[in-house]
Amino acid sequence: MAERLVVIGGVAAGMSAASRARRLRPDMEITVFEKSGFVSYGSCGLPYFISGIIKAPENLVVYDAKFFKEKRNIDVFVHHEVLKIFPAKRTILVKNLENGKEFEVGYDKLVIATGARAVKPNIKGIELKGIFTVRFLEDGIKIKEFISENSPRKALIVGAGYIGMEMAEALVSLGMDVTIVEQMPNILGTMDEEINEIVEQELQRNGVKLLKSVSVNEFIGENGYVKKSVLSNGQVIDAELVVVGAGIKPNSEIAKEAGIEIGKTGAIAVNQRMETNIPGIYSAGDCAEVYHLVLNRPVYIPLGTTANKQGKIAGENAAGGNAVFKGIVGTAVFKVFDLEVARTGISEKQAKSEGFDYVATLIEHGSRAHYYPGGSKIRVKLIADRKTGRLLGAEMVGKDGVAKRIDVFATAIHAKLSVDEISDLDLSYAPPFAPVWDPILIAANDLEKKIKRN
Amino acid sequence: MAERLVVIGGVAAGMSAASRARRLRPDMEITVFEKSGFVSYGSCGLPYFISGIIKAPENLVVYDAKFFKEKRNIDVFVHHEVLKIFPAKRTILVKNLENGKEFEVGYDKLVIATGARAVKPNIKGIELKGIFTVRFLEDGIKIKEFISENSPRKALIVGAGYIGMEMAEALVSLGMDVTIVEQMPNILGTMDEEINEIVEQELQRNGVKLLKSVSVNEFIGENGYVKKSVLSNGQVIDAELVVVGAGIKPNSEIAKEAGIEIGKTGAIAVNQRMETNIPGIYSAGDCAEVYHLVLNRPVYIPLGTTANKQGKIAGENAAGGNAVFKGIVGTAVFKVFDLEVARTGISEKQAKSEGFDYVATLIEHGSRAHYYPGGSKIRVKLIADRKTGRLLGAEMVGKDGVAKRIDVFATAIHAKLSVDEISDLDLSYAPPFAPVWDPILIAANDLEKKIKRN
Numbered sequence: 001m002a003e004r005l006v007v008i009g010g011v012a013a014g015m016s017a018a019s020r021a022r023r024l025r026p027d028m029e030i031t032v033f034e035k036s037g038f039v040s041y042g043s044c045g046l047p048y049f050i051s052g053i054i055k056a057p058e059n060l061v062v063y064d065a066k067f068f069k070e071k072r073n074i075d076v077f078v079h080h081e082v083l084k085i086f087p088a089k090r091t092i093l094v095k096n097l098e099n100g101k102e103f104e105v106g107y108d109k110l111v112i113a114t115g116a117r118a119v120k121p122n123i124k125g126i127e128l129k130g131i132f133t134v135r136f137l138e139d140g141i142k143i144k145e146f147i148s149e150n151s152p153r154k155a156l157i158v159g160a161g162y163i164g165m166e167m168a169e170a171l172v173s174l175g176m177d178v179t180i181v182e183q184m185p186n187i188l189g190t191m192d193e194e195i196n197e198i199v200e201q202e203l204q205r206n207g208v209k210l211l212k213s214v215s216v217n218e219f220i221g222e223n224g225y226v227k228k229s230v231l232s233n234g235q236v237i238d239a240e241l242v243v244v245g246a247g248i249k250p251n252s253e254i255a256k257e258a259g260i261e262i263g264k265t266g267a268i269a270v271n272q273r274m275e276t277n278i279p280g281i282y283s284a285g286d287c288a289e290v291y292h293l294v295l296n297r298p299v300y301i302p303l304g305t306t307a308n309k310q311g312k313i314a315g316e317n318a319a320g321g322n323a324v325f326k327g328i329v330g331t332a333v334f335k336v337f338d339l340e341v342a343r344t345g346i347s348e349k350q351a352k353s354e355g356f357d358y359v360a361t362l363i364e365h366g367s368r369a370h371y372y373p374g375g376s377k378i379r380v381k382l383i384a385d386r387k388t389g390r391l392l393g394a395e396m397v398g399k400d401g402v403a404k405r406i407d408v409f410a411t412a413i414h415a416k417l418s419v420d421e422i423s424d425l426d427l428s429y430a431p432p433f434a435p436v437w438d439p440i441l442i443a444a445n446d447l448e449k450k451i452k453r454n
Numbered sequence: 455m456a457e458r459l460v461v462i463g464g465v466a467a468g469m470s471a472a473s474r475a476r477r478l479r480p481d482m483e484i485t486v487f488e489k490s491g492f493v494s495y496g497s498c499g500l501p502y503f504i505s506g507i508i509k510a511p512e513n514l515v516v517y518d519a520k521f522f523k524e525k526r527n528i529d530v531f532v533h534h535e536v537l538k539i540f541p542a543k544r545t546i547l548v549k550n551l552e553n554g555k556e557f558e559v560g561y562d563k564l565v566i567a568t569g570a571r572a573v574k575p576n577i578k579g580i581e582l583k584g585i586f587t588v589r590f591l592e593d594g595i596k597i598k599e600f601i602s603e604n605s606p607r608k609a610l611i612v613g614a615g616y617i618g619m620e621m622a623e624a625l626v627s628l629g630m631d632v633t634i635v636e637q638m639p640n641i642l643g644t645m646d647e648e649i650n651e652i653v654e655q656e657l658q659r660n661g662v663k664l665l666k667s668v669s670v671n672e673f674i675g676e677n678g679y680v681k682k683s684v685l686s687n688g689q690v691i692d693a694e695l696v697v698v699g700a701g702i703k704p705n706s707e708i709a710k711e712a713g714i715e716i717g718k719t720g721a722i723a724v725n726q727r728m729e730t731n732i733p734g735i736y737s738a739g740d741c742a743e744v745y746h747l748v749l750n751r752p753v754y755i756p757l758g759t760t761a762n763k764q765g766k767i768a769g770e771n772a773a774g775g776n777a778v779f780k781g782i783v784g785t786a787v788f789k790v791f792d793l794e795v796a797r798t799g800i801s802e803k804q805a806k807s808e809g810f811d812y813v814a815t816l817i818e819h820g821s822r823a824h825y826y827p828g829g830s831k832i833r834v835k836l837i838a839d840r841k842t843g844r845l846l847g848a849e850m851v852g853k854d855g856v857a858k859r860i861d862v863f864a865t866a867i868h869a870k871l872s873v874d875e876i877s878d879l880d881l882s883y884a885p886p887f888a889p890v891w892d893p894i895l896i897a898a899n900d901l902e903k904k905i906k907r908n
Contacts, residue, residue: 012890045825045885059825304890305883326878333882342882371499371513403887404858407894408865410880415869424780426864428787428796429759431499433857436466436758440861 002029005318006092006107008082008254010034011041012304013285014113015063016311018074021319028319030073031105033080033094038137039065044304046140047163050147051170057141085110085258087278109280109318112260112268113311114251116286116302121158121246125219130226131242134163146241153177156229156239158216160187163245165199165336168208171241172337178208179237181229183215188341190332191395192348194362194381195341198397202339211235248302250287263289265300272324274314282318284310291327294345294392294413295354301330330393331410333403340402344410345393348383357386361447365439367401369431376400380443382409382419389418389451394443401433408440419447456483459772460546460561462536462708464488465495466758467739468567469517470765472528475773482773484527485559487534487548492591493519498758500594501617504601505624511595539564539712541732563734563772566714566722567765568705570740570756575612575700579673584680585696588617601695607631610683610693612670614641617699619653619790622662625695626791632662633691635683637669642795644786645849646802648816648835649795652851656793665689702756704741717743719754726778728768736772738764745781748799748846748867749808755784784847785864787857794856798864799847802837811840815901819893821855823885830854834897836863836873843872843905848897855887862894873901 005021007014010032018032032039041061048054065076077094083102084093091104118133120126130152132143146152155171157164160182171178180187180203187196187210203210211231219242220228229237250267261277263269268276268283272291275282285307289298306328316323333342351358360383368375378398384391394409396402412422422444429436437445459475461468464486472484486493495515502508519530531548537556538547545558572587574580584606586597600606609625611618614636625632634641634657641650641664657664665685673696674682683691704721715731717723722730722737726745729736739761743752760782770777787796805812814837822829832852838845848863850856866876876898883890891899 042823042825042885042890044883044890045823048826048885053827054825062824303883305881305892308890309878328880331880331882333884333887335884335886340887344880344882369496369499370516371496371508372502373507401858403882403884404855405861407859407879407881407892408861410882411862411865411869411871414875414879415865415871417865417869421868424763425861425868426782426785426798427759427861428785428798428857428864429498429757430787430789430857431496431502432789433787433794436496436498436762438759438861 002027003108004029004031004106005109005111006105007032007111007113008092009113009115009285010039010076010078011043011113011115011285012307013311013314014111015040015068016308017111017113017282017284017315017318018068019072020312020315022072022074024316024321025319031075032077033082034076034078035081035097036136036138037078039068039076039078041137042304043135043137046134046137047166047170049140050143050167051173057137060137082254085254087258087281110282111314111318112255112281112283112287113285114254114287116248116250118244119247119249120244123216123219125221125226128219128221128226129224130240131219131244133244134167135248147174150240152240154239155241155243156181156237157243157245159245159247160210161189161245161247162332162334165334167243167245168203169335169337172206172208176241179211179239180208181211181214181216181231183213185213187212190347191341191343192381194379195395195397198379199336199339199341202337206337248286250300250302252287255283255287263298265289265298267300269298272326273317273322274310274325275317282314284314293327293329301328303332329410329413331406333406338399339397340399341397342402342406343393343395344406345391345413346383347393347395348381351383351392356392358383358392359386359447359450361443361450363439363443363446365437365442366435367398367439368433369435372431374400378402378405378439380439382443382447384419384447384451386451389420389448390416391419391422405440419444419451423448456481457562458483458485458560459563459565460559461486461565461567462546463567463569463739464493464530464532465497465567465569465739466761467765467768468565469494469522470762471565471567471736471738471769471772472522473526474766474769476526476528478770478773478775485529486522486531487536488530488532489535489551490590490592491532493522493530493532495591496758497589497591500588500591501620501624503594504597504621505627511591514591536708539708541712541735564736565768565772566709566730566735566737566741567739568708568741570702570704572698573700573703574698577670577673579675579680582673582675582680583678584694585673585698587698588621589702601628604694606694608693609695609697610635610691611697611699613699613701614664615643615699615701616786616788619788621697621699622657623789623791626660626662630695633665633693634662635665635668635670635685637667639667641666644801645795645797646835648833649849649851652833653790653793653795656791660791702740704754704756706741709737709741717752719743719752721754723752726780727771727776728764728779729771736768738768747781747783755782757786783864783867785860787860792853793851794853795851796856796860797847797849798860799845799867800837801847801849802835805837805846810846812837812846813840813901813904815897815904817893817897817900819891819896820889821852821893822887823889826885828854832856832859832893834893836897836901838873838901838905840905843874843902844870845873845876859894873898873905877902
């Protein structure tokens with residue numbers, strides 16, 4: 001009998017694992033169970049589907065179940081939820097959500113790619129119609145339907161993280177009056193204030209109201225539809241659409257019940273080979289931890305790129321390979337209105353709380369030659385180790401040329417370069433694309449000076 | 455008496471050196487002699503000044519002589535040519551080009567930043583009016599004046615290098631009918647054919663005629679103005695404007711006469727401290743060699759970014775410091791119509807001629823998430839060492855997101871990363887800026903597979 005690989009979850013990590021295993025092992029029997037109705041889609045595109053930049057939900061889907069069956073000989077079952085894992089007998093209990101039937105399936109190798117779910121805070125009235133999270137393709141479809149049926153004029157976004165920012169842009173573009181409430185005193189927890197202040201200006205410039213250090217106490221509805229949100233400061237916001245972006249939680253429960261080790265972060269613990277503490281059981285994607293190369297410990301930073309890389313490694317090893325994924329450096333980028341906002345490594349806030357002996361700098365410099373049109377100022381913040389000068393983190397914000405410039409810093413952090421070495425980098429220069437001293441070099445030079453002065 | 459620093463040449467390298475020395479040594483006497491009428495300008499902007507994207511020549515000037523005198527206490531003499539260097543007595547012979555007077559000036563430290571000049575090939579009729587090179591700010595002003603006075607309808611560009619490409623775009627944007635002749639069988643000597651074919655398609659799409667393996671035998675004029683160009687294949691091209699982009703040559707003659715060592719490349723030989731073989735005499739910029747970190751030898755690749763970096767190091771050391779510039783990796787980028795074309799490291803052509811044992815790959819992948827508008831295919835070519843997998847070179851071409859992506863490869867080459875390590879990089883992802891598998895990762899993964907198969 002053929003060796004059997006079962007993958008739980010068919011989005012980024014799961015389908016990467018299945019595809020990688022198939023490429024290496026034409027002989028393996030590969031089955032994927034996905035709880036939702038879609039596989040292999042880009043959930044990062046949901047705000048753009050809601051805004052209408054992307055027309056049809058199918059556009060977000062890379063490949064469908066039929067493609068995987070016909071082209072890759074991978075059996076994909078959508079609307080199938082895995083309820084339990086029995087490592088001792090190497091089986092899982094699956095429920096067909098369409099007919100309610102449960103059945104057991106045996107495996108030789110298992111990849112857990114159950115992903116994560118949006119946190120729905122325990123707020124009175126949260127079950128009202130018009131209140132959504134943005135996590136699954138189905139969420140996007142429901143929000144779009146709600147908007148087209150109810151034409152909400154006012155929207156409230158709970159949480160000023162990446163998804164909150166992207167949704168603010170999407171809803172403003174649909175003509176809505178948007179308010180964001182953030183319970184922390186600052187937006188974007190992973191960024192420092194010098195970056196956040198630029199983002200806040202951009203929100204304001206686009207008419208978005210931002211309330212910080214405020215949470216929602218209660219949602220009040222009419223006929224089952226949300227109408228008002230009562231805030232912790234007593235303020236009442238009228239809003240017929242509420243989007244909750246209050247973080248996500250790993251779907252690690254069935255793994256935990258099966259005796260699979262869960263890390264301190266609450267996500268599934270894996271080694272560099274993406275294997276859990278139970279041999280033959282791998283985990284990848286938003287349900288799993290990932291090693292952070294600056295912090296030198298496992299963290300929970302669920303992102304699509306990491307899910308794809310981890311999935312590929314899990315699939316290769318489940319197929320008998322020996323691939324390794326060393327880890328991430330915490331790179332992220334998002335767009336909010338005309339701004340590009342990016343980060344990599346650790347923030348100054350984090351450097352401080354983690355006890356690093358660091359030096360930081362903040363500079364502003366043009367994205368193109370000063371005389372070439374279309375450029376814009378980029379603000380760059382860098383954090384380096386005081387003794388070695390090794391780069392620990394970078395944050396950037398601006399209207400032009402930010403998104404891919406952050407990757408130079410990400411690469412430098414991977415390679416453990418010092419700011420001294422970064423200031424020597426031979427970066428591309430032509431007036432339409434960069435000034436002769438790229439903002440990257442200006443920032444590194446500046447931090448180098450500060451370190452020498454120490 | 456104060457220590458005296460003299461800098462020969464006041465463009466990128468010279469003014470960087472003078473400024474750096476001033477910052478470190480408020481006490482030094484610093485004098486700069488510049489042959490032309492301008493200092494501290496960006497000659498890379500000339501095509502955009504000619505096309506009209508940049509309105510006034512002053513826009514290309516970063517700071518003028520007055521600024522350097524008033525704000526930095528640096529004496530700058532424009533229209534002053536340095537004719538000779540006398541290292542034994544530590545003086546130079548200077549000629550004031552406005553009144554013809556010659557005088558000697560003493561120095562304690564000397565920085566030679568004499569730059570380079572455009573090669574004017576020895577073609578019959580090259581002295582005719584309407585034939586230009588594009589090197590100095592004055593060249594740009596003359597071309598612009600010539601165009602506005604003579605309204606040329608047809609233009610010939612000699613040489614299909616970076617400047618030829620940028621000038622083709624500029625002249626087409628002014629409504630001219632443009633032909634490029636290139637004496638080699640391929641355009642862009644530093645790029646491989648897989649990139650060049652895309653560039654050639656873009657030229658064609660914009661109505662530029664390209665003739666390869668052809669040179670100009672003679673220019674024929676009327677009343678002293680160029681009218682026809684007779685090619686080596688017998689063809690005659692009507693053109694009232696000719697731009698010669700046939701490469702540049704280091705201005706190393708006065709250094710050579712003074713006994714300063716000239717490298718095999720014809721440019722001034724310097725160590726990592728930018729010092730020549732004569733102690734106290736430094737050189738930087740387009741007149742000097744630079745160390746190539748992949749080829750592991752000095753090369754002549756004159757570029758503005760390198761000039762600035764070298765100038766800064768020369769200035770620091772001339773001021774008594776001990777700064778080091780390790781070298782370059784050969785990064786370059788240019789824009790031609792809607793295309794961004796970039797390279798770093800060595801090409802496959804070079805890898806072959808230099809005897810590297812290499813593996814290469816070519817991929818195409820989108821610049822943004824497949825469902826996000828505004829993206830475009832990027833073609834990526836990578837070259838790596840067969841045994842170690844270390845990246846040796848990268849070339850990219852596309853309409854979106856090429857220019858700064860090449861910098862990731864430039865950083866990786868600096869850090870001596872293998873393609874295996876590159877494929878692990880935590881690069882930024884959001885639908886408006888990149889697909890979940892960035893073209894960089896796709897290319898690295900692909901080359902990794904080829905290396906493993908070996």
